[in-house]
Amino acid sequence: MSGNTLCGPCLVEPPQHDGIAAGTLYTETSRKLVLALKHGGRIAIAPMLARLIAARLPASSTSQLIVPVPLHRRRLWSRGYNQAALLGRELARLGHGDLLVDALIRTKPTPSLGGLGKQARTKALAGAIAVRSSIKDRIAGSEVILIDDVLTSGATSSACVAALKQAGASRVTIACFARVLDEALDTARAIRAS
Numbered sequence: 406m407s408g409n410t411l412c413g414p415c416l417v418e419p420p421q422h423d424g425i426a427a428g429t430l431y432t433e434t435s436r437k438l439v440l441a442l443k444h445g446g447r448i449a450i451a452p453m454l455a456r457l458i459a460a461r462l463p464a465s466s467t468s469q470l471i472v473p474v475p476l477h478r479r480r481l482w483s484r485g486y487n488q489a490a491l492l493g494r495e496l497a498r499l500g501h502g503d504l505l506v507d508a509l510i511r512t513k514p515t516p517s518l519g520g521l522g523k524q525a526r527t528k529a530l531a532g533a534i535a536v537r538s539s540i541k542d543r544i545a546g547s548e549v550i551l552i553d554d555v556l557t558s559g560a561t562s563s564a565c566v567a568a569l570k571q572a573g574a575s576r577v578t579i580a581c582f583a584r585v586l587d588e589a590l591d592t593a594r595a596i597r598a599s
Contacts, residue, residue, distance in 0.1 A: 428457030455495030
C-alpha cells in the first residue's frame with residue numbers, strides 16, 4: 406500500500422496498517438547491509454539506512470511517535486542493541502517524530518522467524534507483543550511510525566500494529582529499510598539464473 410493505492414494482496418485482505426514506507430527492496434545488496442547492522446555489529450550504517458527510509462516517509466502535519474519493533478530482553482542482551490531502535494533514533498534526529506524506544510515489549514521469547522512461512526510466523530508471534538502500560542496514554546490518539554529493519558511476511562509488523570491500534574493509535578505507518586516482495590525476489594532469481 407502506498408499513498409492512496411492498494412496492492413493486490415491488500416485488496417484481498419485489507420491491512421490494519423496505514424501504509425508502508427520502505428527505503429528499498431530486499432535484494433542481495435540490501436540483505437548484506439541488514440545482516441551487517443543486525444548481526445555484524447555495524448551500527449555505524451544505521452544513519453545511512455535511516456536516511457533511505459526517511460526519503461520514503463509521507464509528510465505529516467502532526468507530531469508523530471516513532472516506535473521500534475521490540476526485541477525480547479534475552480535477544481537484546483545477547484545482541485547488545487535493537488537495530489530497529491537505532492533506525493528509529495536516526496529518524497527522530499531527522500525530524501520525523503519523537504522516539505519511544507520502549508513503547509512495545511515482547512512479552513515472551515519467539516524463535517528466529519527466518520525461514521518460517523507466514524502462518525508459522527503469525528503463530529509464533531501470537532500474544533508476544535504488547536504496548537507497555539506506562540506508554541498507553543501517549544499512544545492513544547497518536548500517529549505512529551513503526552520502524553524495523555526488514556518487512557518480510559508482515560507477521561511481526563501486524564502483531565505490533567494490532568497492539569498499537571488496540572492502545573488507541575489513530576494511524577500506524579510501517580517504516581523499514583528493506584521490504585521483501587516475492588515478485589522482486591523471483592525476478593532477481595531469474596536474472597541470476599540467466
